[in-house]
Amino acid sequence: MAHAAQPVADAPGQPLALHVNDLSVARGGVALLEGLSFSLTAGSALVLRGPNGSGKTTLLRTLAGLQPALAGSVSVPPDAIAYAAHADGLKTTLSVAENLRFWAAIYGTGAVAPAMTAMNLTALADRPAQNLSAGQKRRLGLARLLVTGRWLWMLDEPTVSLDADSVALFGNVVRAHLGRGGAALMATHIDLGLPQAAVLDLTPFKARPGTVGADGFDEAFL
Numbered sequence: 001m002a003h004a005a006q007p008v009a010d011a012p013g014q015p016l017a018l019h020v021n022d023l024s025v026a027r028g029g030v031a032l033l034e035g036l037s038f039s040l041t042a043g044s045a046l047v048l049r050g051p052n053g054s055g056k057t058t059l060l061r062t063l064a065g066l067q068p069a070l071a072g073s074v075s076v077p078p079d080a081i082a083y084a085a086h087a088d089g090l091k092t093t094l095s096v097a098e099n100l101r102f103w104a105a106i107y108g109t110g111a112v113a114p115a116m117t118a119m120n121l122t123a124l125a126d127r128p129a130q131n132l133s134a135g136q137k138r139r140l141g142l143a144r145l146l147v148t149g150r151w152l153w154m155l156d157e158p159t160v161s162l163d164a165d166s167v168a169l170f171g172n173v174v175r176a177h178l179g180r181g182g183a184a185l186m187a188t189h190i191d192l193g194l195p196q197a198a199v200l201d202l203t204p205f206k207a208r209p210g211t212v213g214a215d216g217f218d219e220a221f222l
């Protein structure tokens, strides 16, 4: 019987760590990955690799709590995770600074100015998000990570639309996050220049053909 991944709190006094055990994930009623186990500790990064359609986004969505797992356990609850998806999720009529203040209020943090500085947004602080270029929107979506105060970042192709300088800027942001004891799990084809990053190839965890995933889960609002 399929069941959702069970969040398990990290043991008190232990360093922050993500432990994924025997996880199976599906999308659209088709099982994609099965028997996946890995760990990610504070201060480190893990890059997901696998061909298009192999399930990198599906795995990140599952860990972030946007869809249930078919089986397995995840040691970190979704509310410890900051997820930067393909979509930037901006409030289009709010300015850059207002977007960040909005999220900072949601997450209970206040550090908007450093987030704008880190992603080179200060000069754009008063511009409505709907008037930003694609790369500027992406910079704002990524700056949001900094105001979440969450230690575990999950990044789905974070560098899409970014120019070389912005990729380097974001690499610095992730490095600083790791240096503060954060961690990052990411699907990316671009080298962010993270010496701490390990690679997890999802190919060996491809679900057997014909394996049927959970059905009837409504993704319409996710």
Ligand SMILES: Nc1ncnc2c1ncn2[C@@H]1O[C@H](COP(=O)(O)OP(=O)(O)OP(=O)(O)O)[C@@H](O)[C@H]1O
Pocket (backbone or CB within 6 Å): 027, 028, 029, 032, 050, 051, 052, 053, 054, 055, 056, 057, 058, 059, 187, 219
């Ligand atoms: N909303 C959806 N409904 C049904 N199937 C979907 C949906 N979204 C994605 N899929 C399918 O799920 C599979 C895994 O997609 P996913 O986006 O997780 O792969 P990926 O490894 O991130 O791919 P890419 O490298 O192209 O970004 C693909 O076959 C895709 O067509």
